[in-house]
Amino acid sequence: MKDYVVDDIKNVLRPRLGDDVPLLLFRILRIIGMRSILGETSGATLYMMGKRVGNMLPAATMDEFAKTLQDLKIGIPETRIVDEDHINVRLYECITCAGFGYTGEMFCDMESGIIAGLLENVQGKKAKSTQTKSWSAGYEYCEFEVFLY
Numbered sequence: 001m002k003d004y005v006v007d008d009i010k011n012v013l014r015p016r017l018g019d020d021v022p023l024l025l026f027r028i029l030r031i032i033g034m035r036s037i038l039g040e041t042s043g044a045t046l047y048m049m050g051k052r053v054g055n056m057l058p059a060a061t062m063d064e065f066a067k068t069l070q071d072l073k074i075g076i077p078e079t080r081i082v083d084e085d086h087i088n089v090r091l092y093e094c095i096t097c098a099g100f101g102y103t104g105e106m107f108c109d110m111e112s113g114i115i116a117g118l119l120e121n122v123q124g125k126k127a128k129s130t131q132t133k134s135w136s137a138g139y140e141y142c143e144f145e146v147f148l149y
């Protein structure tokens with residue numbers, strides 16, 4: 001099986017439909033489709049997938065980190081450096097959970113992984129991200145604690 005990279009897949013030729021898809025379709029695939037196929041392991045699998053994706057995307061500075069997340073419409077990040085190995089990331093308008101009602105469950109694992117992967121590129125260290133807040137847990141943003149090691 002071939003390992004595709006971003007350059008292999010970025011050419012979109014859809015003269016009538018263009019290169020946007022409805023966010024609803026993304027959420028059907030992401031929240032319903034992937035979770036139902038992957039079951040209990042969906043969180044870990046989506047996190048690992050997100051991390052790989054984050055590592056493939058360009059980000060050499062914290063500004064580029066924010067720009068990449070915003071350009072891909074994953075969300076609007078607000079970062080706070082807690083200490084040299086700890087970064088707090090609030091994600092507004094999260095692609096997966098913004099607007100979601102309370103379920104008590106958090107499932108933005110792919111976004112968590114993308115954030116960790118991008119921050120690895122920026123910081124030149126390994127990163128582990130854990131989601132701590134979400135629309136589905138009663139907040140109006142997503143939040144991640146990222147530890148560098």
Ligand SMILES: [Zn+2]
Pocket residue numbers: 094095096097098108111134135141142
């Ligand atoms: Zn989210």
